[in-house]
Amino acid sequence: MTDTTEGTRLRADAQRNLERIVAAAHEVFAEHGPDVPMEEIARAAGVGVGTLYRRFPDRESLIRAVGINAFQRVLDNTRTIIRDNSDPWRALTAMALSTADLQVALQLSMLSPRARVIITRDPETGKIRDELMDILDSLVDAAQRNGSMRTDVSSRDVAVLLSLVRRGLHGLPEDLMRSAPPRFLTIMLDGLRAGADTPLPGRPVTQADLDFLRRSDQATG
Amino acid sequence: MTDTTEGTRLRADAQRNLERIVAAAHEVFAEHGPDVPMEEIARAAGVGVGTLYRRFPDRESLIRAVGINAFQRVLDNTRTIIRDNSDPWRALTAMALSTADLQVALQLSMLSPRARVIITRDPETGKIRDELMDILDSLVDAAQRNGSMRTDVSSRDVAVLLSLVRRGLHGLPEDLMRSAPPRFLTIMLDGLRAGADTPLPGRPVTQADLDFLRRSDQATG
DNA sequence: AAACATCTGGACGACTTCCTTCCGCTTAAT
DNA sequence: ATTAAGCGGAAGGAAGTCGTCCAGATGTTT
Numbered sequence: 001m002t003d004t005t006e007g008t009r010l011r012a013d014a015q016r017n018l019e020r021i022v023a024a025a026h027e028v029f030a031e032h033g034p035d036v037p038m039e040e041i042a043r044a045a046g047v048g049v050g051t052l053y054r055r056f057p058d059r060e061s062l063i064r065a066v067g068i069n070a071f072q073r074v075l076d077n078t079r080t081i082i083r084d085n086s087d088p089w090r091a092l093t094a095m096a097l098s099t100a101d102l103q104v105a106l107q108l109s110m111l112s113p114r115a116r117v118i119i120t121r122d123p124e125t126g127k128i129r130d131e132l133m134d135i136l137d138s139l140v141d142a143a144q145r146n147g148s149m150r151t152d153v154s155s156r157d158v159a160v161l162l163s164l165v166r167r168g169l170h171g172l173p174e175d176l177m178r179s180a181p182p183r184f185l186t187i188m189l190d191g192l193r194a195g196a197d198t199p200l201p202g203r204p205v206t207q208a209d210l211d212f213l214r215r216s217d218q219a220t221g
Numbered sequence: 222m223t224d225t226t227e228g229t230r231l232r233a234d235a236q237r238n239l240e241r242i243v244a245a246a247h248e249v250f251a252e253h254g255p256d257v258p259m260e261e262i263a264r265a266a267g268v269g270v271g272t273l274y275r276r277f278p279d280r281e282s283l284i285r286a287v288g289i290n291a292f293q294r295v296l297d298n299t300r301t302i303i304r305d306n307s308d309p310w311r312a313l314t315a316m317a318l319s320t321a322d323l324q325v326a327l328q329l330s331m332l333s334p335r336a337r338v339i340i341t342r343d344p345e346t347g348k349i350r351d352e353l354m355d356i357l358d359s360l361v362d363a364a365q366r367n368g369s370m371r372t373d374v375s376s377r378d379v380a381v382l383l384s385l386v387r388r389g390l391h392g393l394p395e396d397l398m399r400s401a402p403p404r405f406l407t408i409m410l411d412g413l414r415a416g417a418d419t420p421l422p423g424r425p426v427t428q429a430d431l432d433f434l435r436r437s438d439q440a441t442g
Numbered sequence: 443a444a445a446c447a448t449c450t451g452g453a454c455g456a457c458t459t460c461c462t463t464c465c466g467c468t469t470a471a472t
Numbered sequence: 473a474t475t476a477a478g479c480g481g482a483a484g485g486a487a488g489t490c491g492t493c494c495a496g497a498t499g500t501t502t
Contacts, residue, residue, distance in 0.1 A: 010477090010478095011469085011470055011471075011476095011477060011478065012470065012471090013469070013470065013477095013478070013479090014470090014477075014478060014479090017478085017479085037459080037460060037461085038460080038461070038462090039460080039461090039481095042480095042481095047479080047480080048479065048480035048481055049461090049462080049480080049481070050462095050463085050464085050465095050478090050479065050480055050481065051478075051479060051480070053461090053462065053463080054478075054479085057462095058461095058462090059461090110390060111390070113391055113392030116392065150411075153408070157404075157405075157408075160390060160401070160405070161386075161405055161408065163390065164385055164386055164388065164389070164390070164405065165382075165385055165386070167385065167388070168385070169331060169332070169381060169384065169385070170334055171334030171337065171433075171434075171435055172430055172431075172433055173430055173433050175424075176424075176426065176430050179422065179423030179424060180381070180423060180426070182422045182423060183378075183421050183422055183423035183424075184378075184381070184382055184385065186419050186420075186421050186422065187374070187378075187382065187409070187412040187413060187421065188408070188409055188412050189412070189419065190371075190411070190412040190416075190417060190418060190419055191408040191409050191410070191411040191412025191413070192408060192411075192412070193417055195411075195416055195417050196411060196414055196416050197411060198407050198410065198411055199407075200404050200407050200408065201400065201403045201404055201407065202400030202401060202403060202404035203396075203397075203400055203404075205397065205401070209393055209394055209397050210393075212392075212393055212394050213392075214392055231448090231449095232447090232448060232449065232498085232499055232500075233499065233500090234448095234449070234450090234498070234499065235448075235449060235450090235499090238449085238450085258488080258489060258490090259489080259490070259491085260452095260489080260490095263451095263452095268450075268451080269450060269451035269452055270451080270452070270490090270491080271449090271450060271451055271452065271491090271492085271493085271494095272449075272450055272451070274490090274491060274492080275449075275450085278491090279490095279491085280490095
């Protein structure tokens with residue numbers, strides 16, 4: 001999926017482990033965010049920490065690898081969804097309710113300030129993210145123009161709202177933690193539909209807000 | 222406000238500091254949750270850690286003190302709101318959009334598994350929480366019966382949703398962090414109103430879900 | 443105003459958690 | 473069979489947090 005852009009070819013078992021690591025990190029990041037101990041990721045991947053560090057010298061490179069992967073998959077998936085749904089609102093809904101990849105992408109690009117800095121700075125990931133944002137823009141715009149979506153929200157509002165609701169609660173019964181996100185997402189989407197729109201306070205979220213990096217974080221570069 | 226149920230009377234300065242500490246913890250908990258370093262709380266209160274520990278021998282007792290305070294104030298405030306708004310939906314809205322105390326109450330009782338265990342176990346806080354839940358129940362029930370609220374959600378769904386949306390994002394521009402919660406809350410409330418209700422997947426959240434404590438947490442008692 | 447008890451701040455040692463390296467052993471590749 | 477790459481996980485180290493302790497400050501009482 002992601003062939004690390006290195007010149008040398010990996011030994012078969014090493015390649016296998018590399019993929020396992022990325023897959024494991026993907027899952028663990030989705031649930032607990034990008035700040036989980038490296039050892040936990042290694043355990044989930046069924047390898048030792050040493051192996052993990054051999055492939056990814058630091059957490060940042062792992063986050064980049066997982067991030068680019070997740071974003072690319074979300075992008076592909078979104079394009080498919082759009083191809084299959086001519087109605088922008090339906091497409092938006094389907095996208096919002098789609099699964100793990102989106103969860104990871106949101107975790108990394110919105111929920112964790114730390115990862116956000118890394119993702120935002122990485123040109124390759126940034127490019128994919130921008131494409132995705134453009135698509136989201138046009139979906140929201142189309143939905144608003146055909147009257148299926150309230151017009152007082154920005155596409156960034158939607159992204160933030162998605163992140164908030166998707167994040168979920170921890171320490172609750174297993175079955176709930178699985179069934180809750182689509183349930184609450186659906187309620188939230190109803191709130192975004194055109195209809196009985198209560199005037200919104202505050203201002204829409206902008207791209208500049210999402211690109212905003214606190215000074216303290218910028219120091220780490 | 223909260224006179225600590227101790228027999229001995231505190232020295233004037235000590236009493237002042239005690240109140241400062243609770244107030245500071247209240248604020249810090251609201252923004253960063255109940256797991257912030259004790260020293261940060263002390264700093265916010267303008268006292269040394271020693272003073273903090275003198276009043277609250279451990280974090281748990283501080284959480285209880287802040288929790289009971291916040292819950293009581295939310296309860297009082299809610300009763301006032303109900304007195305002033307005969308329409309249940311308006312009351313619900315006003316309550317959801319109310320300020321800092323609710324934020325803390327949600328942080329402690331829903332967002333932090335750790336604090337949830339403490340709050341849930343404490344009989345005194347538990348009692349207030351239950352009263353509050355009863356009120357929420359009747360509000361939701363009334364709103365659903367008079368047709369202003371969708372009928373496929375439980376009052377616990379509402380509580381969870383509130384928590385999720387209120388939590389907000391970190392590391393974004395100051396003004397946004399302040400204006401975002403009411404904005405998103407409003408969208409969410411629109412999603413809860415009766416009208417174009419999309420069928421909800423999953424199951425409603427129950428009180429049992431909220432009382433659920435993971436085994437690992439129960440060990441700490 | 444003196445004597446006393448209470449309170450205060452914050453330095454400090456204990457502890458925990460997580461990071462990262464390192465190296466003897468294993469395993470794929472040729 | 474040989475060799476180089478890869479592996480696991482123990483162990484050293486850095487960072488952060490906890491909670492105690494005590495010399496000095498401050499309020500209280502007589």
